[in-house]
Amino acid sequence: xxRDLPLTLNQEALHNGQQRSVIxxxxxxxxxxxxxxxxxxxxxxxxxxxxxxxxxxxxxxFLTLLQxxxxxxxxxxxxxxxxxxxxxxxxxxxxxxxxxxxxxxxIFMTCGAAAALxxxxxxxxxxxxxxxxxxxxxxxPEYKPYIEGQQGNFLVVPACPPDFGLDLDEIExxxxxxxxxxxxxxxxxxxxxxxSEEELQNLAYLLRLKSQEYRRPIFIVSDEPYRELVYDGKxxxxxxxxxxxxxxxxxxSKSLSIPGDRIGYALVPPNFEGHDLVFAAIAGAAxxxxxxxxxxxxxxxxxLTVDVKTDTKTYDKNRQMLYKGLREIGYEVLRPEGAFYxxxxxxxxxxxxxxxxxxxxxxxxxxxxxxxxxxxxxxxxYCVATKTIENxxxxxxxxxxxxxx
Amino acid sequence: xxRDLPLTLNQEALHNGQQRSVIxxxxxxxxxxxxxxxxxxxxxxxxxxxxxxxxxxxxxxFLTLLQxxxxxxxxxxxxxxxxxxxxxxxxxxxxxxxxxxxxxxxIFMTCGAAAALxxxxxxxxxxxxxxxxxxxxxxxPEYKPYIEGQQGNFLVVPACPPDFGLDLDEIExxxxxxxxxxxxxxxxxxxxxxxSEEELQNLAYLLRLKSQEYRRPIFIVSDEPYRELVYDGKxxxxxxxxxxxxxxxxxxSKSLSIPGDRIGYALVPPNFEGHDLVFAAIAGAAxxxxxxxxxxxxxxxxxLTVDVKTDTKTYDKNRQMLYKGLREIGYEVLRPEGAFYxxxxxxxxxxxxxxxxxxxxxxxxxxxxxxxxxxxxxxxxYCVATKTIENxxxxxxxxxxxxxx
Numbered sequence: 001x002x003r004d005l006p007l008t009l010n011q012e013a014l015h016n017g018q019q020r021s022v023i024x025x026x027x028x029x030x031x032x033x034x035x036x037x038x039x040x041x042x043x044x045x046x047x048x049x050x051x052x053x054x055x056x057x058x059x060x061x062f063l064t065l066l067q068x069x070x071x072x073x074x075x076x077x078x079x080x081x082x083x084x085x086x087x088x089x090x091x092x093x094x095x096x097x098x099x100x101x102x103x104x105x106x107i108f109m110t111c112g113a114a115a116a117l118x119x120x121x122x123x124x125x126x127x128x129x130x131x132x133x134x135x136x137x138x139x140x141p142e143y144k145p146y147i148e149g150q151q152g153n154f155l156v157v158p159a160c161p162p163d164f165g166l167d168l169d170e171i172e173x174x175x176x177x178x179x180x181x182x183x184x185x186x187x188x189x190x191x192x193x194x195x196s197e198e199e200l201q202n203l204a205y206l207l208r209l210k211s212q213e214y215r216r217p218i219f220i221v222s223d224e225p226y227r228e229l230v231y232d233g234k235x236x237x238x239x240x241x242x243x244x245x246x247x248x249x250x251x252x253s254k255s256l257s258i259p260g261d262r263i264g265y266a267l268v269p270p271n272f273e274g275h276d277l278v279f280a281a282i283a284g285a286a287x288x289x290x291x292x293x294x295x296x297x298x299x300x301x302x303x304l305t306v307d308v309k310t311d312t313k314t315y316d317k318n319r320q321m322l323y324k325g326l327r328e329i330g331y332e333v334l335r336p337e338g339a340f341y342x343x344x345x346x347x348x349x350x351x352x353x354x355x356x357x358x359x360x361x362x363x364x365x366x367x368x369x370x371x372x373x374x375x376x377x378x379x380x381x382y383c384v385a386t387k388t389i390e391n392x393x394x395x396x397x398x399x400x401x402x403x404x405x
Numbered sequence: 406x407x408r409d410l411p412l413t414l415n416q417e418a419l420h421n422g423q424q425r426s427v428i429x430x431x432x433x434x435x436x437x438x439x440x441x442x443x444x445x446x447x448x449x450x451x452x453x454x455x456x457x458x459x460x461x462x463x464x465x466x467f468l469t470l471l472q473x474x475x476x477x478x479x480x481x482x483x484x485x486x487x488x489x490x491x492x493x494x495x496x497x498x499x500x501x502x503x504x505x506x507x508x509x510x511x512i513f514m515t516c517g518a519a520a521a522l523x524x525x526x527x528x529x530x531x532x533x534x535x536x537x538x539x540x541x542x543x544x545x546p547e548y549k550p551y552i553e554g555q556q557g558n559f560l561v562v563p564a565c566p567p568d569f570g571l572d573l574d575e576i577e578x579x580x581x582x583x584x585x586x587x588x589x590x591x592x593x594x595x596x597x598x599x600x601s602e603e604e605l606q607n608l609a610y611l612l613r614l615k616s617q618e619y620r621r622p623i624f625i626v627s628d629e630p631y632r633e634l635v636y637d638g639k640x641x642x643x644x645x646x647x648x649x650x651x652x653x654x655x656x657x658s659k660s661l662s663i664p665g666d667r668i669g670y671a672l673v674p675p676n677f678e679g680h681d682l683v684f685a686a687i688a689g690a691a692x693x694x695x696x697x698x699x700x701x702x703x704x705x706x707x708x709l710t711v712d713v714k715t716d717t718k719t720y721d722k723n724r725q726m727l728y729k730g731l732r733e734i735g736y737e738v739l740r741p742e743g744a745f746y747x748x749x750x751x752x753x754x755x756x757x758x759x760x761x762x763x764x765x766x767x768x769x770x771x772x773x774x775x776x777x778x779x780x781x782x783x784x785x786x787y788c789v790a791t792k793t794i795e796n797x798x799x800x801x802x803x804x805x806x807x808x809x810x
Contacts, residue, residue: 004678005616005617005620005621005622005677006620006621007621007622007678007679007682007683008531008621009528009529009531009682009683009686010527010528010529010530010531010532010686010689010690011532012532012689012693013527013528013686013687013689013690013693014528014682014685014686014689015689016688016689016690016692016693017684017685017686017687017688017689017690017692018685018689019689049481049482050477050481051477052477053475053476053477054476054477054480058476058480059471059476062467062471063468063471066464066467066468066471070458071458071459071463071464071662072455072456072457072458072459072662074665075459075463075662075663075664075665075666076454076455076664076665077454077664077665078665111516111667111695111696111697111700112695112697114695114696114697115694115695115696116695117695118693118694118695119695122415122418123414123415123418123419124414124415125415126413126414126415127415127416127417142692145689145692145693146693146695148693149690149692149693149694149695150693211410212410215410215411216410216411216412216413217410217412257476257477257480258480259480259481259482260479260480260481260482260483260698260700260701260702260704261480261700261701261702262516262697262698262699262700262701263700272410273409273412274412277412277414277419278412278414279422280419280422280423281414281415281418281419281422282418282422283421283422284415284417284418284419284420284421284422284423284424284550285415285418285421285422285554287421287422287547287550287554288417288418288421288523288550288551288553288554288555289520289523289554289694289695290516290517290519290520290521290522290523290524290551290554290694291516291519291520292516292517292519292667293665293667294667295516295665295666295667295668295700295703296665296666296667297665297666297702297703298700298702299665
């Protein structure tokens, strides 16, 4: 038989499967180049992977579970929302910390924050309507396929340099009766910005006004994978305590250094009428995507490590060294308040060109801000070996002096 | 502020999140009743969970990984398609068994078969077109939300009693230019039917004719979670060797008794032009749903246990006892060839009524076939303790004698 029949596949999926991100390309470049000239001669600031191993409690929890628990239950299906005792453990932990009154029933466990996000987006997409989700630049680039994959429209509000705070005027202009939610990511990837309680209160005020005007709630989808990575004694404000129509998505990827294991949750706080319907819609959305339950072994591990945090001291040390070093060289740098990224202004303003220059002349890899929806900056990750920063700063200095752009 | 704004959520997601399946209701009923009258007095044949713990090699693999591997890599992100060495290990295993020539690059690792299915369905859905997926009853009920969740149309071909083989006449009638794929699940949940090589060859012949007629490939999506649970010395035919346009989805849930852990894969065999595009579209579909990568700890575990199989002897013993026992009572029973389900004709034909009678009079739980898209049968699971069958058969006998229906 002839096997040359024309194929017509889903174009969005094909595009998302074929498109290579700049971040991934830089990473692959680094891997190949490291084989040529030695890993010690590559200064890779492009990645967003925890550089610190999981806290010892994670290993201990896995061993305890594997040795002590009934394996049929440990590896068995949980309910689609997750094991209720683990969910209650998470709710209790949040309640201790924020003085809230969440129940296990408000927690929907997921395969990482990404699954929580796509399920939340789908839950909010009204069939047959135009459904807009507002994201302010700079933003985590996967929000675009996550929102569009759920038939939502990805609407970008421009970045607000030099501080990269919330631009309430622009957000207000972008809100319409089609607005379903605004995605907030604080501490922010890539800027390292932590939104203050005050600016979040102002956002809440605006969203309440607009929700009343359009007689339909505009949600905050608060994506908080970096919540535990905040420095200088600060703490990320608890957004559901500020704005009632919040869906919080969380991942243990960064706080426990287990990004590949895929475990997190969506919290639908019982702060508004119909929260149980939103929860049900998230559950149904996850079901339709084939999320049967979050990995059970991982769920149970979280049940034993709920209050464990990664060693932020190393990240903090890296942060201060990189921030100080780059400023002393002469770079304009946003002071990073959280996550493990530093946002740096590119001399001359052409970020892709400067990124290529750093790569080709100095074997320094960092991501131009174009990938995050704004121009003229670079994301320099400090989830790297401290030595990489020590040695890399010399390269940044030479690049600063020799850059013709 | 008023918190009584009207909510308009995604209706499909809301429906899928609120709808309670008959299987789940029976299961919950059993749990509650067990507390009242003792678990030993409930005869629960409703569930589809492995009753056998994971083989010891699974536990050993987890411990080896946790003790010997670099934890930053073990729990770190893999590429979105999975760790290439694990994928190659799976390909090698398939090649040894089926004489095929798959590469690791043909394997896309997923959070269980469900994620592989939804990604495959999405990949095949053409934007703006009518996209039909054919499923013959009796079928696993989650196919409906999985297909509809990807904007596909779920098209049912009626069941074909008494043998429940493929009904090629009806399948042919249901094929149109809108047909994207037919979903095959052999061994079948709920019927226990294993399609023969010959009937699969006949299906392939039909699909080739129709694909040529419409100048567009009609795929087989072969869902094979029960592939390793086949009895009487038989083996499930390898469908990609029979039909070129096959996407195979697999889960280790049943073969390793780890259903909650969510690990499986999609195989896109390099048997047709454009297989790499189908692979890319599956990857992009998974990306848009938030499947960042399959859980890395689980991937690496599979790398160490790829040829390990569950103890099918216990299932086989249960199967034979239940089959023989029900037949001796007088029930008409389809001889189960695979999976861990037995399909039984209901005396009088009213399956929901007989299910209720069994439940209310005898504390016996089994699922009426209406849940699987056909009438007049019950699914009796034998992934239960052998004692449950021994004692449950007396109840089935009393029900048979006392059933007024």
